[in-house]
Amino acid sequence: MSLDAVRNEIRGIDERIIDLVAERQRLATRIARLKQESDLPIRDDEQRKAVLDRVSAYAAGKQIDPAAIRRIALILIEMNEEQQREYSEDDGSS
Numbered sequence: 001m002s003l004d005a006v007r008n009e010i011r012g013i014d015e016r017i018i019d020l021v022a023e024r025q026r027l028a029t030r031i032a033r034l035k036q037e038s039d040l041p042i043r044d045d046e047q048r049k050a051v052l053d054r055v056s057a058y059a060a061g062k063q064i065d066p067a068a069i070r071r072i073a074l075i076l077i078e079m080n081e082e083q084q085r086e087y088s089e090d091d092g093s094s
Helices: 003-037 045-061 066-089
Strands: none
Touching: 003 066, 045 066
16 A cells, blocks of 8 residues: 555544544534533533543553543543533524
8 A cells, every 4th residue: 555545544534533523512512502401510520530531441442542542532622611611602592
């Protein structure tokens, strides 16, 4: 397999990752609505810890650096919290 072919495979994977991040962001809006209906705060430290622990363990099982995956997951969590804040500021009207 040529270098270009492998790079094209990686590009496809990158695009799938972005699609999954977009799907995660859409779910964050749904979570914001549910939290708002239940009068829950956007930030949930217990859930945050559970997610970070879960992805770290999953990464370790896949022999991927858990610390690196934890950093990526933290970015995703922060993006979702921001999405939830934006939804809440719009009062869910968007």
